[in-house]
Amino acid sequence: MSTAVTTSAVAPPPPTASAGRSYRWLLIAVGFLAIVSSVRVISGANEIDSVGTLQAALIATCPILLAALGGIWAERAGIVNIGLEGQMILGTWGAAYFTYFYGPWVGLIGAGLLGLVGGILHAVATVTFGVDHIVSGVALNIIAAGAVAFLAEAYFRDLDGGGVRQLTGLSTPPKVEVPWLGDAAGELAAKHWFVVSDLAAVVAALTRNMSIMVYIVAALVALTWWVLWKTTFGLRLRSCGENPQAAETLGVNVYRFKYLAVIISGAFAGLGGYMLVLVSSSGFITGQTGGRGYIGLAAMIFGNWRPLGAAGASTMFGYTDAMQLRNAAAVHALLLLVAVLLFVFMLLRIRQGDRKNAVLFGAVGVGFLVWFLLSDEVPREFAGMTPYVATLLVLALGTQRLRMPAADGKPYRKGQAG
Structure with a gap:
């Protein structure tokens, strides 16, 4: 009596969490590249x-x-x-x-x-x-x-x-x-x-x-x-x-x-x-x-x-x-890039059901878009402030879903566990 060994199709293991994160980062990189290219064109x-x-x-x-x-x-x-x-x-x-x-x-x-x-x-x-x-x-x-x-x-x-x-x-x-x-x-x-x-x-x-x-x-x-x-x-x-x-x-x-x-x-x-x-x-x-x-x-x-x-x-x-x-044209185009990115963040917030922050992202995005459409260049003084303005925008608009380490900044003395 012979035993037939069947090679039935076995479902592949589900993707790991790390693989999922890798794909997500790849999609983010490709998407950002497409946005930058669109703004450039x-x-x-x-x-x-x-x-x-x-x-x-x-x-x-x-x-x-x-x-x-x-x-x-x-x-x-x-x-x-x-x-x-x-x-x-x-x-x-x-x-x-x-x-x-x-x-x-x-x-x-x-x-x-x-x-x-x-x-x-x-x-x-x-x-x-x-x-x-x-x-x-x-x-x-x-x-x-x-x-x-x-x-x-x-x-x-x-x-x-x-x-x-x-x-x-x-x-x-x-x-x-x-x-x-x-x-x-x-x-x-x-x-x-x-x-x-x-x-x-x-x-x-x-x-x-x-x-x-x-x-x-x-x-x-x-x-x-x-x-x-x-x-x-x-x-x-x-x-x-x-x-x-x-x-x-x-x-x-x-x-x-x-x-x-x-x-x-x-x-x-x-x-x-x-x-x-x-x-x-x-x-x-x-x-x-x-x-x-x-x-x-x-x-x-x-x-x-x-x-x-x-x-x-x-x-x-x-x-x-x-x-x-x-040059001035590149700095001016940066306004459009910021506006587009803010609109992307707005759509992500809407998808997540966060309407309050979605409205905030959209309003700021509209402001940058209007600035881009109604101006020909950005004042050089503002260009020098760009990194600090970006810091303020990020901290004001992007920290709602962040989680710091639970004991970060809290005092600790040895023996407290007892």
């Missing part, structure tokens, strides 16, 4: 996503994104890190000093170490002594600004290219160049075809004379996501930001994880200072951060305390920052 402002614009946007994004990643590390452990701005300021001096004497790779380490020092100060104040997180962060920002001004005058004024407030002529990190791919993509981007040329411009921006630091920052985003969400270490760290008392009963050393998180947070912010000194500009100058630590904090919030969300928000801020350097 309608307005005729090809500079809105040219290769140069995208490269400037990526470089402007990285310091903000590094600060946002630093904020995620700290706040996922329950520590509010308003001191990101001060830690980034410390990183600018570390980057300049160590790069001048030892080269850009040692400068990268030096920037991280100076930011790390700022993280230690914040951790000692908030974790050990229980100082209010906001008070400690603001104090750190003030101290860092004064310390860097003093260090710059003490160490840079007698150097070649130096002064009491600046240090120029620094070596820069290497750049990535893929000539055959970058040139072909650049030629395709110059044809201004719908979507195709926009996608080619992205490829050309990444493969034509792009700083290697952009790729390192992208790797740090992936590393942060993997460590915090896919490892036991990350689970324990996040438990300290959700319920430290419960974590303590399970044997987690809450103080240790909070210290590590804030120290890593400071190092990330310090690397943001390195980006400002050696990639975004041609040297060090005091006051170089320009509030990007605070904008990074806003990107972290808008990104829902998650690395990929923070990356998307930081890219938006970096893009608006880069647009102020473009």
Whole structure:
């Protein structure tokens, strides 16, 4: 008697949640690219996503994104890190000093170490002594600004290219160049075809004379996501930001994880200072951060305390920052882009049954559309304010569905679980 083995069709396993999120992010990216391409065609402002614009946007994004990643590390452990701005300021001096004497790779380490020092100060104040997180962060920002001004005058004024407030002529990190791919993509981007040329411009921006630091920052985003969400270490760290008392009963050393998180947070912010000194500009100058630590904090919030969300928000801020350097037509077309995106958000809110916020998004969108139709250009003064206006819009309109870690900013003392 023989047994027939039937190979009946077996239903494939349902897609995992991570696969579903990947498809969603892919759809978001494709949809956004189509919206930008449509605005480019309608307005005729090809500079809105040219290769140069995208490269400037990526470089402007990285310091903000590094600060946002630093904020995620700290706040996922329950520590509010308003001191990101001060830690980034410390990183600018570390980057300049160590790069001048030892080269850009040692400068990268030096920037991280100076930011790390700022993280230690914040951790000692908030974790050990229980100082209010906001008070400690603001104090750190003030101290860092004064310390860097003093260090710059003490160490840079007698150097070649130096002064009491600046240090120029620094070596820069290497750049990535893929000539055959970058040139072909650049030629395709110059044809201004719908979507195709926009996608080619992205490829050309990444493969034509792009700083290697952009790729390192992208790797740090992936590393942060993997460590915090896919490892036991990350689970324990996040438990300290959700319920430290419960974590303590399970044997987690809450103080240790909070210290590590804030120290890593400071190092990330310090690397943001390195980006400002050696990639975004041609040297060090005091006051170089320009509030990007605070904008990074806003990107972290808008990104829902998650690395990929923070990356998307930081890219938006970096893009608006880069647009102020473009021509008047491109900046004017940005009004139409903002209006279209607000209408998209309005439709999403309607689909979710959130009529109140849908009306708010629609009203603001109509305002930007009317501004675009009734004007020929945006005042240059407003273009310089674009990143900060975008920050206010995001925080005002996009925070209704966000959830911060449950114990974020709350005081914790060892033994409370008992």
